[in-house]
Amino acid sequence: MNAKLLMSITVSAAFALAMAPAQAEKAASNLDAKTAEIVKRDFRDKGIAKATRVNQDELQAACSKYVDKLPPKLKAKLEAKEAEAIKLPVDGKFMGDWKAGEKLAQSGRGMTWSDKAEDPAGGNCYNCHQLSSKEIAFGTIGPSLLNFGKVRGNGEDIQRYVYARIYNAKAANACANMPRFGHMGILSEAQMKDLVALLLDPESPVNK
Amino acid sequence: MRTKQTYKALLLLALSASFAAVAAETAVTDSDRIEQYREMISDGNPAEFDEMRGEELWKKAAGPNKVSLEQCDLGKGAGVVKGAYAELPKFFKDTQQVQDLESRLLTCMTTLQGFTEDEIAAKPFASEKKASDISSLATYVVGQSKGIKMAVSTKHPKVKESYEIGKRIFNYRAGPYDFACSTCHATTGVRIRMQDLPNLSHNKKDAQTAYTTWPAYRVSQGLTRSFQWRLNDCFRQQRFPEPKFASEATVALTTFLAVSANGAEFAGPGLKR
Numbered sequence: 001m002n003a004k005l006l007m008s009i010t011v012s013a014a015f016a017l018a019m020a021p022a023q024a025e026k027a028a029s030n031l032d033a034k035t036a037e038i039v040k041r042d043f044r045d046k047g048i049a050k051a052t053r054v055n056q057d058e059l060q061a062a063c064s065k066y067v068d069k070l071p072p073k074l075k076a077k078l079e080a081k082e083a084e085a086i087k088l089p090v091d092g093k094f095m096g097d098w099k100a101g102e103k104l105a106q107s108g109r110g111m112t113w114s115d116k117a118e119d120p121a122g123g124n125c126y127n128c129h130q131l132s133s134k135e136i137a138f139g140t141i142g143p144s145l146l147n148f149g150k151v152r153g154n155g156e157d158i159q160r161y162v163y164a165r166i167y168n169a170k171a172a173n174a175c176a177n178m179p180r181f182g183h184m185g186i187l188s189e190a191q192m193k194d195l196v197a198l199l200l201d202p203e204s205p206v207n208k
Numbered sequence: 209m210r211t212k213q214t215y216k217a218l219l220l221l222a223l224s225a226s227f228a229a230v231a232a233e234t235a236v237t238d239s240d241r242i243e244q245y246r247e248m249i250s251d252g253n254p255a256e257f258d259e260m261r262g263e264e265l266w267k268k269a270a271g272p273n274k275v276s277l278e279q280c281d282l283g284k285g286a287g288v289v290k291g292a293y294a295e296l297p298k299f300f301k302d303t304q305q306v307q308d309l310e311s312r313l314l315t316c317m318t319t320l321q322g323f324t325e326d327e328i329a330a331k332p333f334a335s336e337k338k339a340s341d342i343s344s345l346a347t348y349v350v351g352q353s354k355g356i357k358m359a360v361s362t363k364h365p366k367v368k369e370s371y372e373i374g375k376r377i378f379n380y381r382a383g384p385y386d387f388a389c390s391t392c393h394a395t396t397g398v399r400i401r402m403q404d405l406p407n408l409s410h411n412k413k414d415a416q417t418a419y420t421t422w423p424a425y426r427v428s429q430g431l432t433r434s435f436q437w438r439l440n441d442c443f444r445q446q447r448f449p450e451p452k453f454a455s456e457a458t459v460a461l462t463t464f465l466a467v468s469a470n471g472a473e474f475a476g477p478g479l480k481r
Contacts, residue, residue: 031369035376042457046450053449060381064388067379100238107394111384111447139400141392157377179385186384201471 032065049113059170068175075174083171086164087182089189094159094196101198102205104191105131113188121186123195127180131198132205141177149200149207162196238481239404255347255425255477258334258432262348265341271321280316282309283348293353294474297463299364306370309346310436311454317342332453333437336429343434347423350435353474358420360466367463370456374464377457378409383447389461391446404479408465419469422480428481435462450462 043051059078062070070078107122109115127137128142152158165172167182181187187195198204264291266277282292283300297308303315310332317323334340363370383387389408392400396407396414406414422435436453439461443451450456 031372031376034369035373035380037306038455039377039380042452042455043300043449044452045444049383049444049447049449051449053447054380056382058382059233060386063386064376064381067390113450114444140398141395141400141405177391179387184384186388195476207232 035181046113046116048111050116061172063175066175070174078174079171082168082174082180082183083164085183086171087189088160088163088167089193094156094163094193095200096190096193096195096197096206096207098201099196100191100196101194101196102132104187104195105198106135123181123187123191124179125195133208134205145199145206147207149202149204152200154200154202159196159200162199163192166192166195213390236404237399237404243383253425253477253479255351255423255432255479258339258344258347258423258425259351259477261339262344262346262351263364264286265345266348271317271323273320273322275320276319277313277316277345280313280319281399282312289349289352291353291356293350294356294358294361297360297367297370297459297466305456306364306366306459306463308454308466309349310342311459313342313345314454315351329453333434333440334431336431340434343423343432343437344366346434346436347432347477350474350476352422354476356474358466358469358474359414360463360470362467370460370463370468373408373456374460377461385447387446387448389442389446392442396429408468412468412471415465415468416472420472420475421466421480422476424476424478424480426480432477432481 039054041056045051056064059082062074062078097183099122105125106125108124108127109119110124112120115121121206125131125145126138129140130138130140130144130146131148133146148162149158166187168180169176170180170183179186182189182192199206201207215229216391222458239416269276271308279286279288281300281302282289282393283295283298284290284292293309296312297306299306300312300315305311307315314328316323317328318325331338331340332342334343338348360367371374378389378393392398393408394410395405396411398405408415408418422438423432424438425432436458440451
């Protein structure tokens with residue numbers, strides 16, 4: 001084999017190797033684009049669930065694209081952006097009524113196409129978390145919050161932490177499975193305070 | 209076959225037994241309870257009535273053209289029902305599309321029988337008040353794959369593409385809660401309240417069991433529900449808008465789930481809580 005031929009084989013082999021991942025990436029992004037196109041076309045309004053709900057914000061799009069495993073830089077950037085948008089209560093108080101909080105935590109209603117616009121949304125907390133020791137029908141997508149206040153205390157720092165966590169769970173972990181209750185307008189400020197109390201009040205069944 | 213009344217009585221019995229279990233305040237998951245129903249009615253499944261209704265519809269001349277569906281090609285040749293579901297979705301030359309069972313039935317009902325798509329898509333799912341023809345037809349066709357191994361081929365590039373798009377729809381987060389199918393169905397051994405959640409993307413066995421047991425007679429609702437209804441209701445829980453019936457999006461998602469079930473023996477129609 002002459003040197004020139006060998007050279008050209010080597011070059012094209014190297015080229016093919018370099019191209020393979022680039023091509024795979026291109027194929028993947030074509031599929032992402034096609035998926036977005038299909039999703040935008042194939043859903044329709046039903047009740048309060050309008051077709052526009054499939055439009056993603058930056059965070060939703062990134063978590064979908066990377067299947068919840070974001071590159072560290074992007075993750076940090078998105079978390080900072082979510083954190084910046086958190087609105088803490090203006091009166092500086094974080095603790096509401098744990099009894100109202102327990103009712104909210106129990107309710108899994110709200111925002112589906114079979115709910116009405118005027119139906120208030122619940123917190124869905126028991127769908128994913130253990131909270132009160134009395135409630136045995138709890139989900140396990142999120143960690144157990146039983147004895148949360150007993151273990152973590154109930155000073156102002158932890159109050160602020162829990163409020164922020166409920167307001168926007170994505171500020172702490174960009175692709176967490178927990179909804180952004182304040183950020184998306186699912187729960188009101190007063191409701192989120194009631195939930196802080198449910199987790200932290202020494203009288204709450206979570207801490208009994 | 210037993211009468212409908214006997215089934216109803218047995219199911220009522222099973223239901224009350226399960227409520228007694230809840231009252232006893234033991235942590236009984238819904239899967240434990242469904243196991244009880246299953247034992248109690250092991251010699252039959254009320255979904256058989258929907259299968260029979262579907263079989264009658266398949267064989268009856270209907271639509272403006274007054275023909276039956278017996279010439280419908282579900283992928284194994286005109287009129288072949290046995291084993292067809294275990295190979296769907298598939299690419300069909302005549303429509304130049306990847307089609308799942310419902311989408312294909314829709315094609316046959318429009319091209320052979322002369323119905324309009326809108327007429328059929330207007331009643332895609334059974335409800336307490338009214339049966340759905342396309343849903344019963346699906347129950348019948350699915351039942352004819354009982355005991356047959358799931359073997360959906362991704363050799364055709366269009367099917368492969370549909371699978372890839374379906375996987376992306378599975379992971380597509382959106383809506384007020386940021387949910388995707390993966391929020392609830394990508395971890396093994398978790399549950400929502402007392403309902404066990406199958407891991408449909410990273411656990412072969414879960415994916416196989418979930419796919420091969422639908423359609424199902426739902427004890428809590430007293431009617432036979434289709435797989436497409438199951439997906440539709442999960443989109444509802446996901447706080448999404450409604451997917452259009454037999455659309456490319458639902459076909460792609462079905463392709464992803466069906467391929468994930470490959471190798472398992474088809475066991476539907478099943479029985480669910």
